[in-house]
Amino acid sequence: MNYRYSRRYAGKLQAVIFDWAGTVVDFGSFAPTQVLIDALGGFGVEIHMAEARVPMGLAKWDHIRALGDMPQVAARWQAKYGRAMSDGDVDAVYEAFMPLQVAKVGQYSQMIPGALDAIAALRAQGIRIGSCSGYPRVVMDTLVAIAADRGYSPDCAIATDDLAAGGRPGPWMALENVIRLGVGDVAACVKVDDTVPGIAEGLAAGMWTVGLSASGNEVGLTHEEWVALSPIEQAKRRAPAVEKLYAAGAHFVVDSIADLPGVIAEINARLAKGERP
The missing domain is CATH 1.10.150.240 (Putative phosphatase; domain 2)
Incomplete structure (x- = not known):
């Protein structure tokens, strides 16, 4: 007799795994x-x-x-x-x-406006906070300490040289977060990033992915430069970034981490319906 086991995760999100520059710190990704x-x-x-x-x-x-x-x-x-x-x-x-x-x-690496409030909102829902980066460990250790002084301490921080398998666009750093955070299903994870390799990383790991357009590498402006633009100018600068991140496979694209809580609510609703990334 043949048996087939089928399991579809329908719980809520358990973890969000953030990139660093252009995502949580360093608006415009200049470092x-x-x-x-x-x-x-x-x-x-x-x-x-x-x-x-x-x-x-x-x-x-x-x-x-x-x-x-x-x-x-x-x-x-x-x-x-x-x-x-x-x-x-x-x-x-x-x-x-x-x-x-x-x-x-x-x-x-100043905190991106709205980052601390968005992360607090995630933690209030019991969501664990992971992170990974293209930075090597020696830079990551410096950045983690600086970010802690500025109010941000993720539950996990993986550097690109921590793992023998390598970094992006492979799934390994994202999956190491899953292991260290004790998440039971990759469908319960969201990878948030401002770059194409970062979106590819999340997809390869089987996660939901959220691209950040305005705060990241694709627009490449400081926060002061961004807010000084007119809405029409912002739309012109945003459009190619949004297109590029969606073309990379992002499930959602928003301007910055400040917009993330609404996306998290939508993903939870889709998970409740039995959808997967």
Whole structure:
């Protein structure tokens, strides 16, 4: 006799797993990008902000490698050094990048407006707060301490070099949060991120995904610059970010973490109907 076991999770959300820069801290995601610009500038190779943002969400070594593979950046490196950027060169840039990132991460990592209230609302519902990042552990330890002083202490913080399997766009950091937070079903988790690799991470882990358009890498403005725009200008800047995040597979896209509680309510309603990510 053949038996088939079927189980469909219909409870409420148990955990939300946040990215860091552009999601909970650092409106516009400037800490990773500007420091990469500074690091490559130290090697005499100019990188523009728009270029630095293209691989955002990847582990930082992979981010540098991806920049070096971009045709326009590769041409500048070739012109400077007479050869293509090697993995050894990536190692050297990464070694220069690391102390700069540790020194400067706090300068950019103010809490995004509405983040603390949104997280408090989640905790009031019994939702656990996880996190992961493209930052390596040495940067994460610095950032976690800074964020704690500013009122944010997630229940779990996974860095991109914590796991042998690697980082985004794979599911491993998100799934490590599931393990450490003791969540019983990935369908009870939401991954919140401002980048395409971060959305891919959540989808690969079998989670609900929420993309953040205005606060993150895709729009790339400070909070002051964003709120200074007219509604028409905001709509123009938001639209391509929303399209890109939905194209990556995000289940929902909102401006910032401040808009998350309403999304959480909608996901809970869909779970109650037996829907899965």
